[in-house]
Amino acid sequence: MWEVVKSVLSAFFGVQREQRRRRDFEQGKPGTFIVVGIVLAMLMVIVVMAIAIMAAG
Amino acid sequence: MAPNLPPKAPLEHSQSVAGSPAAHEEEHHYRSGPLRWLLTTNHKEIGTLYLIFSLSMFLIGGVMALVVRLELFQPGLQMVQPEFFNQMTTMHGLIMVFGAVMPAFVGLANWMVPLQIGAPDMALPRLNNFSFWLLPIAFTLLLATLLMPGGGPNFGWTFYAPLSTTYAPPSTTFFIFALHMAGISSILGAINIIATILNLRAPGMRLMDMTLFVWTWLITAFLLIAVMPVLAGVITMMLLDINFGTSFFNAAGGGDPVLFQHLFWFFGHPEVYIMILPAFGIVSVIVPTFARKRLFGYASMVYATASIAILSFLVWAHHMFAVGLPLVAELFFMYTTMLIAVPTGVKVFNWITTLFRGSITFETPMLFALAFIVLFTIGGFSGLMLAIAPADFQYHDTYFVVAHFHYVLVPGAVFSIMAAVYYWLPKWTGHYPDERIGRWHFWLSVIGVNLLFFPMHFAGLAGMPRRIPDYALQFADFNMASSIGGFLFGFSQLLFVWVIVKCVRGGAKAPAKAWEGASDLEWTLPSPAPLHTFETPPDLRGFKFH
Amino acid sequence: MRKMLVLAALMASVTGLSRAARAAGWNMPVGVTEVSRDVYGLHMVIFWICVIIGVIVFGIMFYSLFRYRRSKGAQAAHFHEHTTVEVFWTAIPLLILVAMAIPATATLKDMYDASEAELDVMVTGHQWRWHYHYMGEDITFFSNLDTPREQIDGTAEKGENYLLEVDQPLVLPVGRKVRLLMTSSDVIHSWWVPDLAVKKDAVPGFVNEAWTRIDEPGIYRGQCAELCGKDHAFMPVVVQAMEQEAFDTWLAERKQEAAAAASGVDREWKLEELVERGEKVYGSICASCHQADGQGTPPTFPALAGNQAMMDDLDWHIDVVVNGVSGSAMAAFSGTLNPVDLAAVITYERNAWGNETGDVVQPAEIQALIDP
Numbered sequence: 014m015w016e017v018v019k020s021v022l023s024a025f026f027g028v029q030r031e032q033r034r035r036r037d038f039e040q041g042k043p044g045t046f047i048v049v050g051i052v053l054a055m056l057m058v059i060v061v062m063a064i065a066i067m068a069a070g
Numbered sequence: 071m072a073p074n075l076p077p078k079a080p081l082e083h084s085q086s087v088a089g090s091p092a093a094h095e096e097e098h099h100y101r102s103g104p105l106r107w108l109l110t111t112n113h114k115e116i117g118t119l120y121l122i123f124s125l126s127m128f129l130i131g132g133v134m135a136l137v138v139r140l141e142l143f144q145p146g147l148q149m150v151q152p153e154f155f156n157q158m159t160t161m162h163g164l165i166m167v168f169g170a171v172m173p174a175f176v177g178l179a180n181w182m183v184p185l186q187i188g189a190p191d192m193a194l195p196r197l198n199n200f201s202f203w204l205l206p207i208a209f210t211l212l213l214a215t216l217l218m219p220g221g222g223p224n225f226g227w228t229f230y231a232p233l234s235t236t237y238a239p240p241s242t243t244f245f246i247f248a249l250h251m252a253g254i255s256s257i258l259g260a261i262n263i264i265a266t267i268l269n270l271r272a273p274g275m276r277l278m279d280m281t282l283f284v285w286t287w288l289i290t291a292f293l294l295i296a297v298m299p300v301l302a303g304v305i306t307m308m309l310l311d312i313n314f315g316t317s318f319f320n321a322a323g324g325g326d327p328v329l330f331q332h333l334f335w336f337f338g339h340p341e342v343y344i345m346i347l348p349a350f351g352i353v354s355v356i357v358p359t360f361a362r363k364r365l366f367g368y369a370s371m372v373y374a375t376a377s378i379a380i381l382s383f384l385v386w387a388h389h390m391f392a393v394g395l396p397l398v399a400e401l402f403f404m405y406t407t408m409l410i411a412v413p414t415g416v417k418v419f420n421w422i423t424t425l426f427r428g429s430i431t432f433e434t435p436m437l438f439a440l441a442f443i444v445l446f447t448i449g450g451f452s453g454l455m456l457a458i459a460p461a462d463f464q465y466h467d468t469y470f471v472v473a474h475f476h477y478v479l480v481p482g483a484v485f486s487i488m489a490a491v492y493y494w495l496p497k498w499t500g501h502y503p504d505e506r507i508g509r510w511h512f513w514l515s516v517i518g519v520n521l522l523f524f525p526m527h528f529a530g531l532a533g534m535p536r537r538i539p540d541y542a543l544q545f546a547d548f549n550m551a552s553s554i555g556g557f558l559f560g561f562s563q564l565l566f567v568w569v570i571v572k573c574v575r576g577g578a579k580a581p582a583k584a585w586e587g588a589s590d591l592e593w594t595l596p597s598p599a600p601l602h603t604f605e606t607p608p609d610l611r612g613f614k615f616h
Numbered sequence: 617m618r619k620m621l622v623l624a625a626l627m628a629s630v631t632g633l634s635r636a637a638r639a640a641g642w643n644m645p646v647g648v649t650e651v652s653r654d655v656y657g658l659h660m661v662i663f664w665i666c667v668i669i670g671v672i673v674f675g676i677m678f679y680s681l682f683r684y685r686r687s688k689g690a691q692a693a694h695f696h697e698h699t700t701v702e703v704f705w706t707a708i709p710l711l712i713l714v715a716m717a718i719p720a721t722a723t724l725k726d727m728y729d730a731s732e733a734e735l736d737v738m739v740t741g742h743q744w745r746w747h748y749h750y751m752g753e754d755i756t757f758f759s760n761l762d763t764p765r766e767q768i769d770g771t772a773e774k775g776e777n778y779l780l781e782v783d784q785p786l787v788l789p790v791g792r793k794v795r796l797l798m799t800s801s802d803v804i805h806s807w808w809v810p811d812l813a814v815k816k817d818a819v820p821g822f823v824n825e826a827w828t829r830i831d832e833p834g835i836y837r838g839q840c841a842e843l844c845g846k847d848h849a850f851m852p853v854v855v856q857a858m859e860q861e862a863f864d865t866w867l868a869e870r871k872q873e874a875a876a877a878a879s880g881v882d883r884e885w886k887l888e889e890l891v892e893r894g895e896k897v898y899g900s901i902c903a904s905c906h907q908a909d910g911q912g913t914p915p916t917f918p919a920l921a922g923n924q925a926m927m928d929d930l931d932w933h934i935d936v937v938v939n940g941v942s943g944s945a946m947a948a949f950s951g952t953l954n955p956v957d958l959a960a961v962i963t964y965e966r967n968a969w970g971n972e973t974g975d976v977v978q979p980a981e982i983q984a985l986i987d988p
């Protein structure tokens with residue numbers, strides 16, 4: 014699971030290693046990546062929102 | 071999903087067309103008469119139809135742009151009245167987005183996705199035929215609105231309510247119907263592409279072996295399915311407001327005109343990615359071919375494209391900074407826009423690193439791809455500037471924005487399409503496109519496009535609003551330069567038509583592998599690719615992917 | 617070292633260029649408010665960041681294109697991945713942007729803080745003119761484009777402020793915080809003056825807030841920035857900033873004029889008087905849709921000349937002008953025109969372009985209708 018999160022985070026950042034990609038595609042299920050992706054995107058929304066609220070403060 | 075899933079039902083279909091004797095007769099029957107084109111379910115023929123349709127729309131939309139540029143050549147009203155001017159800008163935008171750029175990418179996908187994944191055809195061939203033929207009908211209807219009483223759509227391609235509802239010409243209902251049809255066409259096309267990519271890959275080709283063109287299209291197709299229904303929803307609300315007395319966007323009835331903009335841009339921002347991700351794919355295929363070197367950072371490219379798809383839903387209100395959003399919303403959308411722009415923008419570095427220490431030649435497709443990298447990046451830079459909300463108050467709704475999105479869309483998306491056409495014409499026709507005319511086309515287009523769009527940055531900064539038929543005197547020089555560039559660019563496209571016609575009719579014969587550095591699956595097929603290919607899946611043992 | 621020098625020289629000359637560019641009207645104006653100067657600063661910083669990144673990136677690109685041509689015998693290398701490099705070149709722009717976000721946030725907060733304003737002006741967008749209401753001062757007026765039609769059609773020489781001139785500018789005092797409340801009576805407009813760095817949409821049914829504090833007296837010109845229909849290009853914004861004293865004098869004069877203009881509701885008006893006054897009102901308000909010759913542009917804007925339904929039914933005619941037609945472009949004018957102007961323009965419409973009804977509508981009738 015942690016590996017999936019790491020992969021999704023590096024996707025958000027936009028950089029990934031060939032080796033890890035190979036492993037993701039050979040061992041991972043697309044479903045988990047999509048779910049984790051959406052969850053992390055929501056998390057990002059919450060974090061950015063919190064920053065915005067604080068900045069607007 | 072199982073990567074080695076053997077192709078099932080669709081293959082049977084293609085066998086029944088090409089394999090069995092009865093179907094063979096049917097095929098010969100198809101070959102004669104115009105009905106063949108009307109009824110074809112062949113991915114190559116449908117791809118060709120899409121591309122021809124797109125080119126026609128590109129030329130029609132281009133003529134409208136030239137009407138606009140002619141009027142703006144000098145201050146004062148010379149050629150057209152404001153009513154007609156607004157119809158021209160609106161129709162130009164609608165036609166270029168929904169009629170030229172999107173169908174061109176779908177056409178390229180039709181042709182090349184099956185060839186690049188070793189599939190015999192698209193997964194849903196009849197649906198494919200249907201989704202194409204919706205388009206000519208939709209756009210005939212859309213163009214016909216110009217002849218209706220009160221004229222055609224005149225409220226900009228973003229059709230903000232209530233200008234597009236309460237205050238719109240009577241033809242707006244037809245505009246909505248046309249857009250619905252184009253939207254259905256896109257959704258069906260997207261479903262077909264997804265089904266093809268996920269189910270019909272040749273045995274042995276895993277997702278991770280696919281070319282970036284196929285990857286970017288897979289992701290684009292998901293975006294399309296996600297946002298086209300939002301567009302359909304918002305235009306249906308318009309329809310109800312106009313014809314059935316509802317007040318979704320009518321403040322006098324308790325509605326909210328700003329709601330329209332939220333819905334529109336929730337569709338609209340992913341839509342701009344729909345128009346650029348396949349372009350990324352094309353450039354990522356062409357640059358390695360002519361640099362004779364593998365794409366740098368394939369894995370990053372795939373991951374970043376996937377995440378862009380999700381994150382592109384979080385930035386829509388950067389188009390609405392001046393609409394009066396609360397401060398927190400303003401900050402939120404400024405931050406997300408900045409965050410997402412970076413991983414997107416730095417993909418440019420991957421292409422440049424691919425060039426670094428390559429062995430580079432400059433055939434026409436490469437020229438267009440290289441111009442794409444430079445000029446798209448300039449559009450990305452102005453995008454970064456627009457992301458700074460306080461500064462956007464000055465840029466918003468000026469020619470600066472017009473410059474921005476034309477840089478990303480014309481020398482961006484459109485150049486990538488031209489690059490793709492030059493790149494794959496040998497595969498489609500069996501002949502190389504004429505290099506000499508191609509070069510002329512390229513250089514005139516590059517000069518024209520920059521003369522056309524670069525001065526718009528200055529005009530916008532100096533204070534010229536967009537969508538105006540007449541302007542104050544201090545903007546005159548910029549506009550004159552733009553208009554000259556516009557005509558240069560516009561007329562250069564006749565060379566493009568010429569190259570294509572010439573290439574279809576003859577030219578230097580192309581071998582199966584038309585470009586020395588090319589390595590993808592389509593280049594294992596003869597040129598021109600026969601009508602039916604990969605009827606038996608290719609043997610990919612030992613094939614070197616990307 | 618020599619490269620550095622060349623680079624520095626280049627930068628210097630480009631900086632000089634950018635100054636020249638601004639003077640020649642190629643760049644964003646610095647403007648005359650603290651906010652506009654902040655915005656200009658942000659604009660230039662992000663611009664230079666883009667230029668520097670561009671020079672580096674395109675430099676490497678063109679170097680590669682030049683150096684690694686196959687015609688020069690270049691052999692392709694085989695590397696195709698380097699995660700550290702990728703992380704590095706992603707992180708740097710990210711950090712730069714985070715750094716940009718800090719001043720941008722500060723400026724934005726400043727722009728949003730309209731509290732403690734000393735003067736409130738309600739700005740209402742109409743197709744296609746602005747309407748200003750000095751709140752608490754009882755002064756309201758329309759601000760119409762003042763460029764003659766002949767200049768637009770090219771039969772007369774265009775003036776210096778072509779399309780950026782109005783009959784009555786918005787007059788504001790310098791050095792005081794002015795709050796602008798924006799709304800619209802029809803479609804969305806956007807009130808924009810580049811020198812003040814204020815651009816805010818005027819949305820029907822909503823009131824948006826913006827503010828400005830102008831440093832120097834002068835005339836500042838802008839335009840409607842949101843497509844609002846046919847004459848979107850022809851609804852400029854002109855702000856005239858003056859010293860407090862001059863502003864007070866102006867305010868007093870305007871009040872007197874307004875009182876004079878609204879007077880006469882009670883007296884009996886003659887047909888000729890009303891037609892004469894009505895023609896002016898029609899020309900500045902109604903003609904943009906219904907045309908100077910009353911022919912309109914059907915089906916969107918109906919003709920008034922020879923309009924039998926209108927001539928037959930006086931009450932309906934009055935109702936349309938006073939209360940508007942909901943669900944159409946015809947606005948209600950009871951809030952923006954005084955009873956005398958309303959009576960005058962209705963009388964004019966019933967007696968112009970061959971509409972010879974001979975009807976006279978008295979201001980008192982309209983007054984009775986508006987507040988009974």
Ligand code: HEM
Pocket residue numbers: 228342343345346388389407411414415449450451452453454456457462465466467471474475478479482483
């Ligand atoms: C670096 C990435 C980008 C950023 C940060 C960015 C940012 C923006 C912003 C903030 C606006 C709104 C400007 C305004 O109206 O005031 C805008 C407008 C626009 N952008 Fe981008 N953009 C980027 C890339 C792209 C790409 C890749 C495309 C399409 C291929 C695109 C197409 C457009 C279009 C069509 C509009 C204007 C729509 C309209 O108002 O008619 N942009 N962009």
Ligand SMILES: [Cu+2]
Pocket residue numbers: 338339342385386388389
């Ligand atoms: Cu956007």
Ligand SMILES: [Cu+2]
Pocket residue numbers: 741742744804805806840841842843844848851
């Ligand atoms: Cu307006």
